[in-house]
Amino acid sequence: MRERGSWRLALGWLVALALVVSLYLVFVYAPTERTMGDIQRMFYWHVATAWNAFLAFFVVFVMSLLYLFTGSRRWDIVAVSSAEIGVMFTTLVLITGPLWARPVWGIWWTWDARLTTTLILWFIYVAYLVLRAAVEGREQQARFAAVFGIIGFVDVPIVYMSIHWWRGQHPEAVITTSGISLSPEMLVALIFSVLTFTALYAYLLLQRIAAERLADEVGKLKERARNA
Amino acid sequence: MSFLSKVLALVEKDFRAEFRTKEMLSVMLIFALLVVVIFGFAFNPTSQVTRKIFPGILWVAFFFAGVLGLNHSFTRERYNQALHGLMIAPVDRSALYFSKVLSNMAFMLIVELVATPVFLVFFDYSPAGRLPGLVSVVLLATFGFVAVGTFLAALAANTRTSQILLPILLFPVVVPVVIAAVQLTAATLAGSSTASFAAWLRVLVVYDIIFLVVPFLLFDYLLEV
Amino acid sequence: MIVLRGLRKRLGARDVLAGIDLEVPRGQFVTIFGPNGAGKTTLLRILSGLMRPSGGDVYLGGARLEDDSVALRAMVGVVSHHTYLYDDLTALENLVFYGKMYGVKDAPERARRLLEEVGLSVFAHDPVRTFSRGMQQKLAIARAVIHEPEVLLADEPYTGLDRRAGEVLTGLLRRFKERGVTILMVNHDFDQGVALADRVIILAGGRVALDELVTSESLRLIRERYEELVGGKYAGVDQKQ
Ligand SMILES: Nc1ncnc2c1ncn2[C@@H]1O[C@H](COP(=O)(O)OP(=O)(O)O)[C@@H](O)[C@H]1O
Ligand SMILES: [Mg+2]
Numbered sequence: 001m002r003e004r005g006s007w008r009l010a011l012g013w014l015v016a017l018a019l020v021v022s023l024y025l026v027f028v029y030a031p032t033e034r035t036m037g038d039i040q041r042m043f044y045w046h047v048a049t050a051w052n053a054f055l056a057f058f059v060v061f062v063m064s065l066l067y068l069f070t071g072s073r074r075w076d077i078v079a080v081s082s083a084e085i086g087v088m089f090t091t092l093v094l095i096t097g098p099l100w101a102r103p104v105w106g107i108w109w110t111w112d113a114r115l116t117t118t119l120i121l122w123f124i125y126v127a128y129l130v131l132r133a134a135v136e137g138r139e140q141q142a143r144f145a146a147v148f149g150i151i152g153f154v155d156v157p158i159v160y161m162s163i164h165w166w167r168g169q170h171p172e173a174v175i176t177t178s179g180i181s182l183s184p185e186m187l188v189a190l191i192f193s194v195l196t197f198t199a200l201y202a203y204l205l206l207q208r209i210a211a212e213r214l215a216d217e218v219g220k221l222k223e224r225a226r227n228a
Numbered sequence: 229m230s231f232l233s234k235v236l237a238l239v240e241k242d243f244r245a246e247f248r249t250k251e252m253l254s255v256m257l258i259f260a261l262l263v264v265v266i267f268g269f270a271f272n273p274t275s276q277v278t279r280k281i282f283p284g285i286l287w288v289a290f291f292f293a294g295v296l297g298l299n300h301s302f303t304r305e306r307y308n309q310a311l312h313g314l315m316i317a318p319v320d321r322s323a324l325y326f327s328k329v330l331s332n333m334a335f336m337l338i339v340e341l342v343a344t345p346v347f348l349v350f351f352d353y354s355p356a357g358r359l360p361g362l363v364s365v366v367l368l369a370t371f372g373f374v375a376v377g378t379f380l381a382a383l384a385a386n387t388r389t390s391q392i393l394l395p396i397l398l399f400p401v402v403v404p405v406v407i408a409a410v411q412l413t414a415a416t417l418a419g420s421s422t423a424s425f426a427a428w429l430r431v432l433v434v435y436d437i438i439f440l441v442v443p444f445l446l447f448d449y450l451l452e453v
Numbered sequence: 454m455i456v457l458r459g460l461r462k463r464l465g466a467r468d469v470l471a472g473i474d475l476e477v478p479r480g481q482f483v484t485i486f487g488p489n490g491a492g493k494t495t496l497l498r499i500l501s502g503l504m505r506p507s508g509g510d511v512y513l514g515g516a517r518l519e520d521d522s523v524a525l526r527a528m529v530g531v532v533s534h535h536t537y538l539y540d541d542l543t544a545l546e547n548l549v550f551y552g553k554m555y556g557v558k559d560a561p562e563r564a565r566r567l568l569e570e571v572g573l574s575v576f577a578h579d580p581v582r583t584f585s586r587g588m589q590q591k592l593a594i595a596r597a598v599i600h601e602p603e604v605l606l607a608d609e610p611y612t613g614l615d616r617r618a619g620e621v622l623t624g625l626l627r628r629f630k631e632r633g634v635t636i637l638m639v640n641h642d643f644d645q646g647v648a649l650a651d652r653v654i655i656l657a658g659g660r661v662a663l664d665e666l667v668t669s670e671s672l673r674l675i676r677e678r679y680e681e682l683v684g685g686k687y688a689g690v691d692q693k694q
Contacts, residue, residue, distance in 0.1 A: 068449055123400035130396060134387035138465060140452075144383055147446050148397065151376070154442055155401050162404035162431055165424070166411065223466040230556060237553035245541040248580065304539070308589075313537025313596070316501045317554040318527035453503050 008206050015203045018196040022048075025189040033186075039103045044189050046096040048197035049089045050118065056086030056201060057125060057153060064149035067142055073216075076142035079149060081208035083128050085201060090122040113164035120159050124152040234319050238327030239334075245304060246335065252300045253335060256293040260343045263289035264350060273351065282351045283413035287406060289343065291373060291399075294336050298377045299394050301332050302385035311385075315451050325378065325447040329440075333374045340366055353417060361416040368432040369409035372439060373402055379443035382450050408432045454479040454604060454635040455500065459509035462495055462659075469495045471659035472509070477652075479603075480633040482626075484646040486683050487656035493639045494534070496656070497606045500637070501531045513604065527555060530602030532610045536593035540582040544573055544592050547581060548599055555600035567595040572621060586613040594625060605629055607638040611645055623648065643679055647672065657682050 026044045033040035063079035066072075097115050098108040109115075128148055135141040182190065246252055267285045271278045305311035314324055344366075348355060355362055377398050384394040399406075408428045415425050455477040462470040469492045477483055487493050498504040499511060502522050511518040513525045531537075538547050545564055552560030568574045571591040581589060590613050597605065607626075611619050626649055630636060640646035647653060647667055653675050655663040663678045665671045 068446075120400050120403055123396070127396045127400060131383070131387065131393065134389045134393055136388060140386065143449050143452065144386070147383065147449050148380075150446065151379070151401060151439075151442060154438060155404075158404045158431070158435055158438070162407045165427065165431075166407045219466055234554060234556075237550060241539065241542065241546075241550045244546060245539055248541050304541075307540050308538050309533070309535035310537050310539055312503055312533070312535065313531075313551065314554065316503050316526055316529070316531055317551065318523050318556070319554055320523060452505065453498065 005210070008203070008210065011199070011203050011206070015196065015199045018192075018199060022189070022193045022196045025192050030186045030189040031183060036104050039100060042096050042100040044193040045197070046093060046100060047190060048193040049092040049096070050114075051194050052197045052201045053086050053089035053093060053118070053121070055198065056082045056089060056205075057121065057156070059205075060086065060125070060128070060149045061153035064146035064153075067146040068150075073138070073142065076146065077209055077212045078205070079142075079145065080129075080132060081205050081212060083125050083149070084208065085204050087122065087125050087129065089197075089201070090118055090125065093118050094122060111163075111167060113160060113167055116163045116167075117156070117160045120163075121156065124155070128152060231320060231323055235323050235327045235330070238314075238319075238323065239331045242301070242304075242327070242331035243334075246331075252297055253338060255300075256297045256335065256339045257342055259296055260289040260293040260339055261346060263292055264343075264347050268350065279351060279353075280414075282347075282353065283410045283417060285351075286344070286347055286413060287369070287409045289347070290336070290340055290370070291402070291406065293339055293343075294332075294370075294373055294377060295395050295398060297335050297339075298332060298374075298381040298398075299384070299391050301328055301335075301378070302381050303390070306385060311451070312453070315453075321448045321451050322444055324451065325382070325443060328378045328382070329375055332378050333371060336370050336374060337366075340370065355417070358416050358419065362413070364429070365409060365412040365416060365432075368429065368436060369405050369412070372405040372432055372436045375436060375443065376401055376439040379439075379447065379450075382447070386450070404431060404435050408435070454481075454514060455637070456512040457509065458512075460496075460499065460506055460511060461508035462492070462499060462504065463507040464495070469659055470499075470506075473656075473659075473661060475654070475661065475664075477635060477637070479635055480630075482630050482636045482649050482651045483638070483654060484650035484652070485637060485639045485654045485656060486641075486643075486646060486679055487639075487662075488683050491656040492659045493656055494608055497531070497533070497608050497637065497639065500604075501529055501533075501606055502526045527600065528602055529604045529606060530597040530600065532594050532597045532605070532607040534608055534612070536581075536589045537596060538581045538589060538592060541580055543578050543580055544568060544584070545577040547592065548595060551596050552599045557600050560599070563599060564595075567599065570625065571595045587615055587618045590614055591618060591621065594622065598629065603635060605634050605636045605638075607636065609639050609641065611640065611642065619645075641683075643676065643684075647675065653679075655679065655682050 022044070026041050030041065030044070032038055059082040060079050063075045063082065067075040067079060094115075097118070101110050102108050128145060131148055132141055132145050135144050264285060267273075267288075271281070302311070305314070315321075377394075380397045380401070381394055384390045384397060387393055408431045412425065412428050412432070415428075455475070457473050457475040460470055460473040460475075461468065473496065485493050485496070495504065499506050500513075500518075502518065502525070505519070513528055516525060518525055537551075539550070542550065545561070545568065548564035548567060549560045552564055557563055565574070565577070568577050571594060573588060573591060573595070576584065576588065581592065584592065590610070594610065597607075610622060610626075614622060623645075626636065626638070630649060638646070638650075650667050652666050653663065654661055655678055662682055663675065665675050667675065
C-alpha cells in the first residue's frame with residue numbers, strides 16, 4: 001500500500017512539472033495566432049481536456065463491460081472514478097469553449113457539433129453520477145451504473161452524427177472550430193498539452209481509486225464493529 | 229411459440245389493467261394537450277414563426293407525455309412487488325422487456341393518435357396527402373423513444389428517486405430521436421421530402437435497432453434483486 | 454428434491470448466509486425458524502430464483518438451479534411477504550395471468566377451482582384493490598400454486614391472516630403435503646410452525662443452528678432451542694420486505 005502511494009506521489013509531481021512546461025509552451029513557445037490573437041492559446045488546454053474527457057468516458061464504457069462480465073467491484077471503482085473525472089474535464093471544456101468563442105465569433109455559445117455533443121455528454125454522465133447516488137446497495141448500484149454507462153457510450157456516436165447533420169441543414173449558422181492552420185510550434189504545444197492532461201487524468205484516476213478503496217476498508221471495519 | 233404467447237399475455241395484462249382505470253392514458257393525453265395549449269400562450273399561435281416551430285412543439289408534447297407513461301409502467305409492477313412475481317415465473321427476462329415495449333408503444337400511439345388531429349386544428353395544418361410520411365415518422369420515432377425509455381424506466385424504477393430520475397436519464401440519450409423526429413415532421417408538413425429526409429429516416433431506423441438490441445442484451449442485469 | 458451445498462450470500466458487507474448445507478427429500482414439510490435478520494427470506498429468495506447466490510450450489514430435482522433456472526422456476530411456487538398481485542386486475546384475471554406465465558394449459562378452469570378452494574369464488578370478478586389483507590393473502594396462496602408446483606416456498610404465510618383464514622391456510626398446506634408437495638415454510642409461531650412439520654430447521658447468523666426431524670421425543674429439544682435462539686428476540690413480526 002505504501003509503495004503504491006509513493007508511486008502516485010511521484011506521478012503527481014511529474015504531472016505538476018509537465019503542467020508548468022505546458023504553460024510555458026502554450027504562452028511563450030507557441031506563436032500568437034494571426035487572426036484570433038492570444039485568445040487562441042485557450043485552444044491547447046481546451047483540446048487537451050476535451051480529448052481526455054472522451055478518454056475518461058471510454059474507460060467508463062470498458063469498465064462497465066468488465067464489471068458486468070466479472071461482477072468484480074474493482075472495475076466498478078475504476079468506472080465511477082473515471083466518470084467523475086470525465087465530468088470535471090467536460091465541465092472545463094464547456095467553460096473554455098464559450099470563453100474562446102466570445103471574442104472570436106462574438107457569441108458565447110455555438111451550436112456546433114463538437115461543443116453540443118460535449119454538452120450532451122455532460123448531461124449523460126452527470127445523469128450517470130446522479131443514478132449512482134439514487135441506487136441502494138453497492139452491488140445494484142454498480143450493476144445499474146454499468147448498464148447505463150454502456151447505453152450512454154453507445155449513444156455518443158449517434159448523438160454526434162445527428163447533431164452534425166442537424167447543424168449541416170442550416171449552413172448560415174455553421175461555425176466550426178477547425179480551420180486553424182497549426183504551425184509546428186503550435187503542434188508541439190498541443191501534443192504536449194494533450195499528453196500532460198492524459199497523465200493528469202491517470203494521476204487523478206489513481207488517487208480517486210485509492211480513495212474509494214480506503215472508503216471500502218472503512219466500511220468493512222465499521223461492519224466488523226457493528227457485528228462485534 | 230411459448231415465448232410469444234407469454235409476451236402477448238403480458239401485454240394483455242397491461243392493457244386490462246390500464247383500460248380498467250385509464251389513469252395513465254388520461255393523464256398522458258391531457259398533459260400532451262396542455263403542453264400544446266401552454267405553448268400557444270407562450271408564443272402567438274397565429275404567427276408564421278409559431279407555425280414553423282409546430283413540429284418541435286408537437287414532439288415536446290409527445291415525449292413529455294411519454295415520460296409520464298414510462299414512469300407509470302414500472303410503478304405498476306412495483307405495487308405488491310408484482311415484478312418479483314414475474315421474475316420467479318418461468319419467463320425469459322427479455323419477454324418482460326419486449327412486452328413492456330409493446331404496451332408502452334401502444335399507449336403512446338393512442339395518445340398521439342388522439343392528440344395529433346387536435347394539434348393540427350389548433351395550428352391550422354392540413355395533413356392531406358402527407359399522412360403516410362407522417363405515420364412512418366411517428367412510428368419510427370415513438371419506437372426509438374419507447375425502446376430506450378422502457379429500459380431506462382425499468383432502471384429508474386429500482387432507485388430511491390424513481391419518478392424524478394427518468395427524465396434526466398432518458399432525454400440526453402434520446403437526443404438523436406428528438407432531432408430526427410422534428411426534422412422529419414417539419415419536412416413532411418412542408419411537403420419537401422428531399423434527400424435529407426431519407427438520411428434522417430435512416431438515423432431513426434439505426435437508432436431503433438441499436439436501442440432494441442442493446443437493452444435486450446442488458447435487461448437481465450436490471451432484473452436482479 | 455432440494456439440495457444446498459455450501460450456500461453463501463453476501464449482501465453489502467455482510468454474509469447473510471454463511472454456508473448452508475441441506476438436503477430435503479421429496480414430500481417433506483420443513484419449517485424454518487430463526488430470529489429477525491437470520492437470512493430466512495434470503496434463503497427462500499435464492500431458492501425461488503429471485504436472487505443469485507454468492508457461492509455454493511442449489512439443486513432442484515437433481516438439476517443445478519443456475520444451469521436451467523427458467524425451467525426449474527416452473528417447479529417452484531412462492532408465497533412471499535408480498536402478494537405479487539396486480540391491484541387493478543380482478544382475482545380471476547390475476548390467477549389466469551399467472552397461469553399463463555407458468556404455461557398452465559387450462560388456466561381459467563384451474564383458476565376457478567383454486568378460488569373455490571381458498572373461498573374467494575364470490576369475489577372472482579372484483580379488483581384486488583378492494584380486497585382486505587387477508588383476502589389478498591389467500592389469493593396470493595392460490596397464485597403460488599396455480600401451476601401445481603412440486604416445491605412450495607412460503608415465507609411467513611400466516612402474516613395478515615385472521616384465525617379463520619389461518620385455518621383455511623393450514624387446511625390448504627395439509628392438502629399440498631398429502632399430495633406430496635415439498636414444502637419449506639418460514640414461520641414465527643412455534644405451534645403453527647411445528648403443527649404440520651416433518652422437520653424443523655433453525656437459522657441463526659446465516660447458519661443452520663438446529664436441524665431435527667419432528668418426533669414426540671425431539672419436540673422438547675426443538676422447543677428449548679427455539680426459546681433460546683428465536684423466542685426472546687422477537688419484539689415484533691416484520692411485515693416489510
Ligand atoms: N439488499 C440488501 N442489502 C443489504 N443487506 C440486506 C439486503 N437484504 C437483506 N439484507 C440483510 O440481510 C439480513 C437477512 O435478511 P432476511 O433474509 O430478510 O432475514 P429474515 O427473513 O430471516 O428476517 C438482514 O440483516 C437484512 O438487513
Ligand atoms: Mg423475512
